[in-house]
Amino acid sequence: MSAGAGKNKGLSGLVRPGLLGMKPYQPIVAPGSLAGDGVGPGGERIKLDGNENVYGCSPRVQEALRNYREYHVYPDPEQRELRRALAVYAGVSPEQVLAGAGSDEIIDLLLRLTLNPGESVIDCPPTFGMYRFGADVCGGKTITVRRTETFDVDIDAVLRAATRETKVIFIASPNNPTGGLTPRGDLLRLLETGALVVADEAYYEFCGETLAGDVARHENLVVLRTFSKWAGLAGLRLGYGIMAPELVQQLMKIKPPYNVNAAAEVAVGESLKDAAYLQGTVAALVGERDRLYAALGGVSWLAPYPSRANFILCRVEGRDAKQVQLGLRRKGIYIRHFATPPLQNYIRISAGKPEHTDAVIAALQGL
């Protein structure tokens, strides 16, 4: 042992300096966990804060998990069956697919694979917070290229901002929390930077537009998808990436061997066998999203934004968005609010069942 090696450093001496002061990710505050949290008229908590599928997962998933007997066996580290099933669904080859514990894990793996400390990623806020979070954890920098007034990606500005040290450009399309799509041609232009361009299609099933078919022609294009939103499996954690086989191989090397649990594997298989049922719930949610958008437009102090996903973002005018969120929470309705730039006074409401839309609109009108 060298001199001083055994000296007590204290925990702050052990944690990487760049992480000591890092702000934590702000997840959803669980319904029922705050004093004053209410329940709705039927005793139900109406949870519209996480863009989940309120219809739940396929009944085939419930049944298969009830009957599953192999929980004591580790899942396949190479995810062979799972990748085959995902590839058929996405119309790509299994070698182009990698699965993770949510697309959050694929974001993390991509950053751990590519970022050296001090190198950069680009994100375009307002957008999903895990891109910056993941870069922070890896000691990377985030170059912020704000979206325009209408929340479109400023592609020319992204191209100007990219440097030799830029490793990854993240674009969620449809974007969370704003709901809009980035046109395919714009996303493809970003490939000329040479950085990995990650088209995050977490809400693909609600809009039907994808770059999955472009991956074979572009080795620096990655498409991310998830079963959290359309398939009602947010709690089981299953996301996947579609990318060049060489990139899949590199990620395979660094991923935890058993990153996708056995229950999630079973659930994906059954969901895909019951895709027609799930697509029915997606169609219902899309219909309800559009009805919600129209109804929110009728509330004098809200300005809703059109959305291709399963939620609606609204600017709150002349009232405090946090108070609106808390007011609904007391009535058993759970939504997100945003209070920091570039979303200074906004709320986001996930599409639910018709009765949820009715309850939200009645509650907003009664505030």
Ligand SMILES: Cc1ncc(COP(=O)(O)O)c(C=O)c1O
């Ligand atoms: C744009 C976007 N990407 C990724 C995710 C994460 O999804 P998962 O549950 O698969 O980790 C979300 C979840 O909110 C999201 O909105």
